[in-house]
Amino acid sequence: MQSAYLSHDDIHRQARECVIPVVAYTGDAGTVRMTDQDLSGSIGLTRLSTTGSFRKVRTARLAATSTGNEMMILSVGLRGDFRARQDGWDASLSAGTAVLYQAGHEWELQMRGDSQAQVLRFSRDALPAAARDVGDTGPGLSTRSPATALLGRYLHQLDASAAGLSPRQRADAGEAAIVLLTMALRDTRTAMPDASDPVFLDLLQAYVRDHLADSLTVDDLARLHHVSARHIYHLFERAGTTPGAYVRTLRLGTARDILADPAQAGLSIKQVAAMTGFPNVRTFYRAFQQRFETTPDGFRHDHRPPFSA
Structure with a gap:
């Protein structure tokens, strides 16, 4: 870039x-x-x-x-x-x-x-x-039209992230932009993506990844992407999950990666919780322990790099 x-x-x-x-x-x-x-x-x-x-x-x-x-x-x-x-x-x-x-x-x-x-x-x-x-x-x-707004947000996101993609991923992302453009060129009454459209699912998932610290209710996602909440539920259902389960899994997985990263050792557990969308640290502890069968502190301790002289 x-x-x-x-x-x-x-x-x-x-x-x-x-x-x-x-x-x-x-x-x-x-x-x-x-x-x-x-x-x-x-x-x-x-x-x-x-x-x-x-x-x-x-x-x-x-x-x-x-x-x-x-x-x-x-x-x-x-x-x-x-x-x-x-x-x-x-x-x-x-x-x-x-x-x-x-x-x-x-x-x-x-x-x-x-x-x-x-x-x-x-x-x-x-x-x-x-x-x-x-x-x-x-x-x-x-x-x-909502379809054009969706295309505009995708291009904005692609501009911010393309430099970190591999050549193959950049080519795929460019093809996805053409798919969204083709959708926007249709009559605006039918321009919204089908609930089973994998490109739209990828766009939703990318938005979640980039906004983990924000409120990510189904209503929020539907409003931001100009579709109904029912479409959001149906889209994730076809992928074998629910919106809430996907968001929580991604939040906890990201928190785990941060806690295992020596470069992030200076962050407090409260900060990690807030960064991954858990404003209440008690809720974060409970969800983390239920998912990984250990506390955030315990996980960080167990993944601390060995001391080297």
């Missing part, structure tokens, strides 16, 4: 040399920070953070070349004010909205003020055959 504030010269150089060459314009007082990650040979993810004025333009001259003809771009607004233009349409974006357009045609993306956007670039061939004509007559996606 490469992340840096870019100078004006860097911005113009990268605009010329990137996979889809463009022309970049920046205001004198603005700043641009970019995080760029290749997920696979045909899928990449970029986060753009700007202050002031910033524009990326695929000019008519560049569009006349063959570069990027089969590439697509999905821009998702995270913060601030955006506009995207292509082939006569003009889409105004804000946080939570998205637009899909053809990278090889003429287009313009403008960001104003303190703004942040997630940009997914991918080959049109990555889409299912039935969805490959998207964007031929204008923006394929510009909506606040």
Whole structure:
């Protein structure tokens, strides 16, 4: 993962040399920070953070070349004010909205003020055959639908974690993003994922892993992911467990790993309990002992590394 504030010269150089060459314009007082990650040979993810004025333009001259003809771009607004233009349409974006357009045609993306956007670039061939004509007559996606919100949260999470994944895992994560995009492109009345969708289950489980210290009731998960509590229960049931059992197992397993880690020896039992979602330390002791047949203190003592002179 490469992340840096870019100078004006860097911005113009990268605009010329990137996979889809463009022309970049920046205001004198603005700043641009970019995080760029290749997920696979045909899928990449970029986060753009700007202050002031910033524009990326695929000019008519560049569009006349063959570069990027089969590439697509999905821009998702995270913060601030955006506009995207292509082939006569003009889409105004804000946080939570998205637009899909053809990278090889003429287009313009403008960001104003303190703004942040997630940009997914991918080959049109990555889409299912039935969805490959998207964007031929204008923006394929510009909506606040729950499915688009779900896709936006997934890309945000992927941006934060992709650097720690193996190449195979990054490729799989990129393919999962395309699955979610395909879902969002369907009619919004049927765009919500099916309760048996393994991609959605993976997304829920990843959210739990990243928020163990938070409240993780079924109602919380349903509200945050724009599905019903009934769907959440059904999804975990098909995986052979319940939401509550999954959360508790993950919390206790994470607490066990922390207690066994010499680098975390300075943390008190109360701190470990709070980090893994047990605000009441007595509840933590009881649950830990029931699961591992020892107390947290006893487990830490038994897994203390041997003294070395």
